Amino acid sequence: PELTLEFGRIVIYTTSFRVVRTTFERCELVRKIFSNHRVKFLEKNIALDCEYGKDLEERCKRVGEPLSLPVVFIDGHYLGGAEKILDMNESGELQDLLAKIERVQHPHMCQTCGGFAFVPCPMCHGSKLSVFRNCFTDSFKALKCTWCNENGLKPCSSCSQ
Known part of the structure; x- marks a missing residue:
């Protein structure tokens, strides 16, 4: 069902908890990579809403991947975690994959929530x-x-x- 809802979209599952520093840093890295490409993405922070965590758990189980943040889905399909995104970014594969994704012209922070959604x-x-x-x-x-x-x-x- 999410395949049709997420066509042409990037969904990134992250956390803002800084308890496990490496996980937080990987989430920040992936967020910065997509921001630098100036593509529109939906960030689902599981620290702010446990429903995102349940959704991620179900999706990872469905594709047979271990649950390890961050996790990226493009067009509703599992793409990978931080290491995969970093490798694709360095090889240029990510640029090609993002060609069909909507671009952000002038990135701005929401005045109501400060960018936390x-x-x-x-x-x-x-x-x-x-x-x-x-x-x-x-x-x-x-x-x-x-x-x-x-x-x-x-x-x-x-x-x-």
């Missing part, structure tokens, strides 16, 4: 709790906010693709 939830303000008042008593109950993800974030409406 997520903003704090407007309902709970990122607390992940929704305060509910019981109609029969004066007590309040703290419930899980149903508007946002597990980190108290919503996709940015200004730059969502």
Whole structure:
């Protein structure tokens, strides 16, 4: 199903967690390579939304590849990780592959989210709790906010693709 949705698109699964430095650095490297080629890509940061992680796990299982960040898909097809992208970039293969991908004319950062593609939830303000008042008593109950993800974030409406 994602093949038709991702035709002519690049999807990069990354993480912004800096706990494992080498993983973070590989994600940064891949992001910079595609930015330098000035192509439009969708970055799915699994540290900001666990649904991206579940999606990536399913996709890697389907193609029989181990889950190791970053992972790049072009036109819905698995391309590889950081080492493969770096090798393709150095050999010129990547340039040929990116010829059909939409270009970014003037790269700019979203003023709403600062380029992170997520903003704090407007309902709970990122607390992940929704305060509910019981109609029969004066007590309040703290419930899980149903508007946002597990980190108290919503996709940015200004730059969502």
